[in-house]
Amino acid sequence: MTPELGDVPGTTPNSFSGVVEGASVLVCCGSGGVGKTTTAAVIGLEAARRGRRVVVVTIDPARRLADALGLADGLTGEPQRVPVDDSSVGGELWAMMLDTPAMFERVVRANAPDAAQADRIVENRFYRNLAGALSGTQEYMASEALHELHGDERFDLVVVDTPPSRNALDFLEAPGVLTRFLEHKAFKLLMMPTRTGLRVLTVATQPILKAIGRVVGSDVLADAVAFFQAFAGMDVGFRQRAEAVTALLRADTTRFILVASPQRDTLTEAGWFANQLAGQGFSVHATVINRLHPRFGEGSVADAASRAATATERGKFELAAVWNNLAELRTIADAERAELAALLEQVADSTVVEVPLLPSDVHDVVALDVLAQHLFA
Amino acid sequence: MSNVNPLADLTSSNLVIVAGKGGVGKTTVTAVLARAAADAGQRVLVIELDGKEALAELLPDLDVRSISAAESLEEYLVEHGFKRTARRLVSTGVIDVIGTAAPGIDDLVVLGKIKQLERSNEWDLILVDGPAAGHAIKFLTSASGLLDAVRSGPVHDQAKDVLELLRDPQRCGVLLVTLPEATPVNELIETLAALDERVGVRLASVVVNQVDLGDPLPDPDEIDFGRARVQIEDAIAAAAFRRAHLAVQAAELARLTTEVQLQQIHLSARPVAGLSGDDIETLAKQLVR
Numbered sequence: 001m002t003p004e005l006g007d008v009p010g011t012t013p014n015s016f017s018g019v020v021e022g023a024s025v026l027v028c029c030g031s032g033g034v035g036k037t038t039t040a041a042v043i044g045l046e047a048a049r050r051g052r053r054v055v056v057v058t059i060d061p062a063r064r065l066a067d068a069l070g071l072a073d074g075l076t077g078e079p080q081r082v083p084v085d086d087s088s089v090g091g092e093l094w095a096m097m098l099d100t101p102a103m104f105e106r107v108v109r110a111n112a113p114d115a116a117q118a119d120r121i122v123e124n125r126f127y128r129n130l131a132g133a134l135s136g137t138q139e140y141m142a143s144e145a146l147h148e149l150h151g152d153e154r155f156d157l158v159v160v161d162t163p164p165s166r167n168a169l170d171f172l173e174a175p176g177v178l179t180r181f182l183e184h185k186a187f188k189l190l191m192m193p194t195r196t197g198l199r200v201l202t203v204a205t206q207p208i209l210k211a212i213g214r215v216v217g218s219d220v221l222a223d224a225v226a227f228f229q230a231f232a233g234m235d236v237g238f239r240q241r242a243e244a245v246t247a248l249l250r251a252d253t254t255r256f257i258l259v260a261s262p263q264r265d266t267l268t269e270a271g272w273f274a275n276q277l278a279g280q281g282f283s284v285h286a287t288v289i290n291r292l293h294p295r296f297g298e299g300s301v302a303d304a305a306s307r308a309a310t311a312t313e314r315g316k317f318e319l320a321a322v323w324n325n326l327a328e329l330r331t332i333a334d335a336e337r338a339e340l341a342a343l344l345e346q347v348a349d350s351t352v353v354e355v356p357l358l359p360s361d362v363h364d365v366v367a368l369d370v371l372a373q374h375l376f377a
Numbered sequence: 378m379s380n381v382n383p384l385a386d387l388t389s390s391n392l393v394i395v396a397g398k399g400g401v402g403k404t405t406v407t408a409v410l411a412r413a414a415a416d417a418g419q420r421v422l423v424i425e426l427d428g429k430e431a432l433a434e435l436l437p438d439l440d441v442r443s444i445s446a447a448e449s450l451e452e453y454l455v456e457h458g459f460k461r462t463a464r465r466l467v468s469t470g471v472i473d474v475i476g477t478a479a480p481g482i483d484d485l486v487v488l489g490k491i492k493q494l495e496r497s498n499e500w501d502l503i504l505v506d507g508p509a510a511g512h513a514i515k516f517l518t519s520a521s522g523l524l525d526a527v528r529s530g531p532v533h534d535q536a537k538d539v540l541e542l543l544r545d546p547q548r549c550g551v552l553l554v555t556l557p558e559a560t561p562v563n564e565l566i567e568t569l570a571a572l573d574e575r576v577g578v579r580l581a582s583v584v585v586n587q588v589d590l591g592d593p594l595p596d597p598d599e600i601d602f603g604r605a606r607v608q609i610e611d612a613i614a615a616a617a618f619r620r621a622h623l624a625v626q627a628a629e630l631a632r633l634t635t636e637v638q639l640q641q642i643h644l645s646a647r648p649v650a651g652l653s654g655d656d657i658e659t660l661a662k663q664l665v666r
Binding site: 031032033034126129130212214215216217220221223224261264265266294296297299303304307316318319321322323325326328329330359360 | 399401404431454457458474475479480482528529530532533591592594597600601603607608610611612613614615618622624652
């Protein structure tokens with residue numbers, strides 16, 4: 001699909017198959033609405049058919065995707081085996097949905113010195129807000145899930161669909177998000193040693209806290225203070241864990257797949273993503289351009305339009321409509337191609353795969369198969 | 378059903394929040410509606426929330442403002458006795474802690490700012506290019522959530538005022554954007570149910586973006602191509618593709634009509650991959666046609 005790269009599809013490391021074959025972790029990134037989740041599922045399905053033991057983690061899967069994969073009850077926070085028609089080569093496909101609060105609780109329990117401290121944390125209202133609302137928590141838990149699944153012997157390939165974000169760095173920086181939060185000046189403010197040397201603080205001892213308490217409510221603030229106190233001493237474990245996840249993201253066998261679709265705004269965002277990745281020393285291994293309008297032959301728009309005009313002159317209106325349609329679809333295809341040019345130049349070092357727009361939404365295995373054929377052509 | 382005086386329904390509220398999943402074209406729809414209302418002589422203010430500059434480019438002659446949570450919170454703190462420390466509180470990130478302690482406060486201060494603008498009566502219509510994806514529900518439920526969590530004080534009062542705004546159909550409405558495809562239609566139905574149940578805001582029209590408004594195509598197998606030989610197969614394949622696409626679209630629009638009892642506004646798919654200010658003008662004309 002990318003003659004300018006001189007790719008020979010199939011076995012070369014530069015082919016899409018090659019990118020997948022050499023990977024133990026695949027991170028699909030891109031803005032919302034470009035078909036990222038579907039792409040992750042298709043990669044998982046095809047890799048399983050080729051003998052890999054794959055787990056796909058999706059963030060917010062559309063119900064129809066679970067249906068398409070044949071999971072009648074939808075996806076859960078635990079990996080579920082997905083039936084793959086051809087498992088003669090020993091491949092397996094598993095799929096799960098990121099359960100952010102459950103994952104967060106596992107991480108807290110793994111780091112807490114004892115169950116009582118873990119309980120104190122997970123029962124704290126501030127913690128529950130944090131698990132649900134801190135910007136970056138979802139990204140952070142996605143990266144934690146990735147690390148956990150990577151270490152799970154059931155799987156040899158983890159495909160992760162990143163949360164929709166305008167900022168690629170949200171995911172890459174996610175492992176450090178909690179440690180940064182805990183190292184926060186505000187944390188220090190809350191934990192400031194008192195005169196008696198105890199790292200204990202009541203709202204009443206700090207005028208600024210008192211003032212904040214007047215705005216947000218003092219019980220709300222008391223929860224925050226209790227949370228930070230319960231977390232004291234756990235930051236070392238969190239930092240080590242964050243370093244391990246970051247190392248995994250930087251490993252040779254972790255590969256980034258940028259997913260885009262040919263609209264101007266999503267292409268701009270994809271270009272921005274690619275820049276941010278490059279700025280952090282990550283490279284985009286493959287670029288998937290989803291939902292390209294097919295062009296229907298090499299003929300020109302003008303040619304189709306003139307045939308439509310001739311047919312109209314002769315009163316053959318149905319024929320004219322058919323030629324006009326060809327002209328319109330070619331116009332769209334050409335416009336998309338023009339929009340794509342800048343991004344393709346920017347990601348010229350990656351393997352570019354183009355996937356055509358299908359007439360209907362992807363909602364069954366047949367459609368997933370069609371997409372797989374294009375991706376792994 | 379479709380395209381019945383869409384502006385009248387829209388402008389029956391002072392404030393219209395445009396919401397929908399990422400990728401459905403919320404920003405485009407906001408721009409088209411703003412253009413159409415401005416062309417009809419209304420004083421229009423457009424608000425963008427996440428710092429995208431797209432709207433100012435698409436509507437160079439209209440009043441476009443960007444509102445950020447950080448700035449709104451700083452302003453809020455200044456107004457509530459933190460005059461000297463507000464900037465430092467925000468820059469040191471105490472704001473993150475406050476935001477976590479009282480989730481939704483970042484959204485609430487933004488809505489509070491919008492409420493101020495609405496109250497100023499400087500504009501006939503304020504259009505908000507709403508937050509993306511599932512964030513719309515969180516954004517709109519911030520006030521009711523905080524009203525429960527914070528029992529007194531300025532946040533409580535602010536939440537009460539914002540809730541009053543959201544629940545007054547004269548003052549506020551939510552307009553949802555979708556595409557004529559299965560997944561976006563499903564998501565629209567889910568969002569509507571959640572908004573209805575949890576916010577109680579007036580639901581204005583549904584805008585279906587990127588609708589193929591082309592006439593139905595004849596079956597290419599029954600067409601006499603005359604003496605033409607070249608490219609016939611391309612034309613046949615293109616017609617089959619378009620027919621399949623139109624059939625899927627018709628099915629999804631029918632499902633939307635059955636399941637959602639709101640006026641639908643259809644915006645056509647433009648044969649370009651990106652939109653310019655001129656395209657917005659064309660779509661706006663089409664809207665009021």
